[in-house]
Amino acid sequence: MPRLHQALVLIGLLWVGQDAFGQKLRLVGDGWPPFTDSTLVNGGLATDIVSTALARAGYASEFEQVPWARAMLGISEGRYDVLVNAWYSEERTHIGRFSAEYLVNRVRFLKRKDAAVQFDTLQQLYAYPIAVVRGYAYSKAFDEDSQMQKVPVHNFAMAVRMLAADRVKLTLEDEYVARYYLAHESAKVRNAVEFLPKPLSENSLHILVSLKNPNHEQIVAGFDREISAMKADGSYARLLKQHGM
Incomplete structure (x- = not known):
C-alpha cells in the first residue's frame, strides 16, 4: 500500500475513533x-x-x-x-x-438566635408559625402534618427575612441552599438567624x-x-x- 494511502487510512481510523469515543x-x-x-x-x-x-x-x-x-x-x-x-x-x-x-441534602430548621426553640420531634413545633415555600416538599411527615402552623411564602429569601423580623418563629430549607441565599442577604438578616442542630430530613x-x-x-x-x-x-x-x- 502506498505510504500516502496508508497515512490517509490511519487518519480516517483516528477520526472514527474520536467520533466514537470522544463524544x-x-x-x-x-x-x-x-x-x-x-x-x-x-x-x-x-x-x-x-x-x-x-x-x-x-x-x-x-x-x-x-x-x-x-x-x-x-x-x-x-x-x-x-x-x-x-x-x-x-x-x-x-x-x-x-x-x-x-x-447529602439536609433540610434544617432556622430560628432567630434569641428564640428558645428546640426540635427533637415535630410535636414540639406546633406552637410556632413556620414560613414554608409554596409547592416545596420538605419531608413526608412535615408536609402531611396538619397541626403545623405553615405560613406560605414565595421563596426562601422572603421566609428568612420574615424570620429575622420576628414575623414567624421558624423557616426551613436545604442547608446548602440556605447558606447560599444567606450569603446574599444583609448582615442584619444573616446575624439574626441560626440553624437548629437536628435536621428534619436527609x-x-x-x-x-x-x-x-x-x-x-x-x-x-x-x-x-x-x-x-x-x-x-x-x-x-x-x-x-x-x-x-
Whole structure:
C-alpha cells in the first residue's frame, strides 16, 4: 500500500475513533442554586463535582439547564445522558441508572438566635408559625402534618427575612441552599438567624444516567470510582470550599 494511502487510512481510523469515543456526555439539571445554576461558576457545586468526576473517568461533558420536567423527559428519551441532581426513587430506576451518593441534602430548621426553640420531634413545633415555600416538599411527615402552623411564602429569601423580623418563629430549607441565599442577604438578616442542630430530613444526591445511553453502566462505575478517589485525595473538599461550602 502506498505510504500516502496508508497515512490517509490511519487518519480516517483516528477520526472514527474520536467520533466514537470522544463524544461529550450531555449533562442536564434545573436551576437549583448553589447545586445547579448556569450563572454560577462551572454551573454550580453539583455540576462542578459531577463534571470533574466524569472528566477524571475519561468523559468530556457539557451542561444544559432546563426546567425539571423537561430534564426528566430528556433523560427518559435519551436526549440527555446524565441528570446531575437526582434524589433516589424506585420510579426513576425505569429510566436511568443511579450512581452512589455524592452529596447529602439536609433540610434544617432556622430560628432567630434569641428564640428558645428546640426540635427533637415535630410535636414540639406546633406552637410556632413556620414560613414554608409554596409547592416545596420538605419531608413526608412535615408536609402531611396538619397541626403545623405553615405560613406560605414565595421563596426562601422572603421566609428568612420574615424570620429575622420576628414575623414567624421558624423557616426551613436545604442547608446548602440556605447558606447560599444567606450569603446574599444583609448582615442584619444573616446575624439574626441560626440553624437548629437536628435536621428534619436527609436525602442523598445522585446522578441518574439515561438507560438509553448504551454505556450507562460504565459511566456510573467510572463516576463512583472517581468520587471516591476525589474524597481520598482532597480534591472533593477543595471543590466544596471553592463554592463557599
